[in-house]
Amino acid sequence: MQRSNNDIWVGLLVVIGTAAMLFLALQSANLLSLNFQPTYTVSAMFDNIGGLKKQAAVKSAGVVVGRVKEIKFDGKSYQAQVVMAIETQHQFPKDSSLKILTSGLLGEQYIGIEAGAEEKVLAEGDKVQDTQSAVVLENLISRFLYNKAAEPAAPESK
């Protein structure tokens, strides 16, 4: 194939295009943060998961240690079963507790792990017993109103 000056310019175009694609993939979409660390899966039952989604973060002390892998509804106990993949380098005691928390006022929901005190650590396929559901605003408001109504009458009516 004969070479021409155009080769250089088209080559330059392709290099610029590749650089732009790499920039989009690495800098704006953060391809490298997909980590391929080994993980172990742990499941837990929640009464209510609120707005928790697949791929949501599992955090301990604010640091991401894993991801939510699967969310299912368990027809027997009428609870939500959440399966999490936690990085193998992080070990948690068997009596650790899970909470569904919200980052910021309107942020997305994530699972927080609070470490327990037991010697044995969680292993592949274990079930975490101690869980706390997401806070549902409507329930909170109705509980507040119910408590208000149960209180003795306001002072001015005395």
Add this chain to the structure above:
Amino acid sequence: MIFKGLAHIGWVTRSWLADIGHAARLFLQLLSFAPDCLRRFGLVRDQMHFLGNYSLAIISVSGLFVGFVLGLQGYYTLQRYGSASALGLLVALSLVRELGPVVSALLFAGRAGTSLTAEIGLMKAGEQLSAMEMMAIDPVRRILAPRFWGGVLVMPILAAVFSAVGILGGWVVGVLMIGVDSGSFWGQMQSGVDVWQDVGNGVIKSLVFGITVSFVALRQGFEAQPTPEGVARATTRTVVMASLSVLALDFVLTALMFSI
């Protein structure tokens, strides 16, 4: 009178169907010449140079300004809700998903599509295409196919350059001029933009638009009446039809990709 009207309707329908059939045949022919173009890549390379390198300036300057405007407008709106830190996410998502592929396809239609139509229309008017046929050279294979594949290959590159330059433009306005925190600008962007879902679908979109714009431009030139007015009309039709089909296809593709 009635018969004349009926005959007219029949004639219009027939020529419309014939147009569609002819366009489909030309499209398949262009697709089938892909291996041929690979074998003689020099022809495609020259077209990539003509269509791509010369469009790079207008694409990157427009991308820069679109990024500037997105940075400013996005900041004014987000800051009302106290979430100016999401500016990077807004700029990146709107560029990568929509504006990058669509605006660069529209610019490509105006900058490169018109020149394709005019070139081929004038070749036809000057009877160069007929002369080639006389020499047993298929003009679709020799003239149209390299231009088509050159346009298709160049479009994703241009769209990626547009988006990347646009994000940098948004960064210049948002971070350097207005003073949004640089860490949250990039951090929110990185947590919100998905490589396959957003960047990948943007690339697919720009490939489809490249096929659309190049095909419309080539067909208009190939079908142009071989007169100065005919070429002028074909060039105008290229811009109108290519832009409309890009926008309509964008809606369809967006509905397919992001609605699930």
